[in-house]
Amino acid sequence: MFWWRERIEPSGAEYGVEWAITDRRGGSSQEPFDELNLARHVGDLDEAVTTNRHRLAHELGLRLADLRFMDQVHGCDVAVTPGTGEAEPTEDAVPPSVDGLISGRTDEALVVMVADCVPVLLVDRVEGFVAAVHAGRPGMVSGVVPATLARMRELGARDLEALVGPSVCGRCYEVPADMRDAAAAVEPVSAAVTWTGTPAIDLASGVVEQLVREGVSVRWLPGCTKEDPDLYSYRRDGQTGRFVGVVRLLERERVA
Numbered sequence: 001m002f003w004w005r006e007r008i009e010p011s012g013a014e015y016g017v018e019w020a021i022t023d024r025r026g027g028s029s030q031e032p033f034d035e036l037n038l039a040r041h042v043g044d045l046d047e048a049v050t051t052n053r054h055r056l057a058h059e060l061g062l063r064l065a066d067l068r069f070m071d072q073v074h075g076c077d078v079a080v081t082p083g084t085g086e087a088e089p090t091e092d093a094v095p096p097s098v099d100g101l102i103s104g105r106t107d108e109a110l111v112v113m114v115a116d117c118v119p120v121l122l123v124d125r126v127e128g129f130v131a132a133v134h135a136g137r138p139g140m141v142s143g144v145v146p147a148t149l150a151r152m153r154e155l156g157a158r159d160l161e162a163l164v165g166p167s168v169c170g171r172c173y174e175v176p177a178d179m180r181d182a183a184a185a186v187e188p189v190s191a192a193v194t195w196t197g198t199p200a201i202d203l204a205s206g207v208v209e210q211l212v213r214e215g216v217s218v219r220w221l222p223g224c225t226k227e228d229p230d231l232y233s234y235r236r237d238g239q240t241g242r243f244v245g246v247v248r249l250l251e252r253e254r255v256a
C-alpha cells in the first residue's frame, strides 16, 4: 500500500501532518493496472479503482468522500478546497481541473496522481495549510509549484515544508535535444544526460530548485519510477496505473 509514509503529531500550537506515497501493491486492479491503481482516467475498471480508493481512505482513517482528487491537466492553475479561506463550502464533488490543490482543513486529504511526473506535497504546520501539486514537464516549465506557493502565501502560509516524491529520474527521462533545451532555459539544473549519453531532463531537480528558491525546506525522497517495479511508470509500461502522493493536516491541540 505505502511506498513511504510519515505522521508528524501536532505539538502545542503547531498542526501535525500525515503524508504518504503509495506503491502498486495490495489493491484489486488486474493487469496492466495491477494492483493498487488509484486513477480513473487510465482505462481500469471503475469498481476496482473505487475499491482501491476506499482502501487508501480507510488506511488514513478517512472516508472515500474525504479524499480530494484533481482532474490534472498539465497546467499551472491552482484551486483551494471548499471551506478553506474565502472559498465557500459547497457539495460540488467534481474534481477541479487544476494541478495544484490547497486545503486548510483537517477533515480531508489531498491527492496527486502520478506515474513518472513529480508529486509535491506541502505543509505549513504553523498557519495550518497543506497542498498537493502535480509537476510534469509542462508543469515544471510553466511553474505550477511557484504558483501554488504564491496562492498558499496569499492565504496566509509562511513557513512551508515540502516533500518531493519519486519520479522518472534524469538518467531515464530521454527527450529530444530541443525539449531538454526548453526546460533548461527555465531551470538550468534540469538539463540531464541518459544512461546512454543522450539528452534528458531531470524534472525533480528543476522542481526542487523552484522550492529552494522560494525558501521552502525540502525533503526529496530518493527513487526512480522507471527503475522501481513497485511504482507505476508510464515511460516503462505505457498503459498502466497511477500511484499517489497524499497529504492531510492534523488538528493542533487547543491553545488558550
Ligand SMILES: [Zn+2]
Binding pocket: 168, 169, 170, 171, 172, 224, 225, 226, 227
Ligand atoms: Zn531512473
